[in-house]
Amino acid sequence: MTLDEIRDEIREIDQEIIDLIDKRTALASDIAKIKKExxxxxxxxxxxxxxxxxxxxxxxxxxxxxxxxxxxxxxxIEMNIEKQENLMGKGKLP
Incomplete structure (x- = not known):
């Protein structure tokens, strides 16, 4: 593998990590709803x-x-807490 190929693979992994963080953070909506109820x-x-x-x-x-x-x-964890607080009207809005 060349250096550029390795860097391309790292970029792909970075995108996967971002996608997983987004997916994880999106669950804060469901959690906030249950906690509020x-x-x-x-x-x-x-x-x-x-x-x-x-x-x-x-x-x-x-x-x-x-x-x-x-x-x-x-x-x-802090990202999820902040999102939950914002969804429940208790956090600082960005």
Whole structure:
């Protein structure tokens, strides 16, 4: 493989990552609706811990840096919380 071919493959993977982030964040709409109907707070620290623990375990299994993976998932969690808050009228509008 040439350098350009490898970079093209990385660009494709980057697009897949963006698509998955979009898909994951879109689920915040469904979550916000359920939480609003059931008067559940947006922030769920127990669930956040479960997600971070699961991500850390997956990182270990894949031989990835757990600290960096944890930071990525903390960002993903915050993105979902912000979207839920905005959908429920509790967040800062962009």
């Amino acid at each position: 059931n008067d559940i707070p947006v922030r769920d620290m127990e669930q956040n811990k479960k997600v971070l623990s699961r991500a850390t375990e997956m990182a270990v299994e894949s031989g990835l840096d757990t600290g960096r993976v944890k930071k990525i998932f903390e960002t993903l």
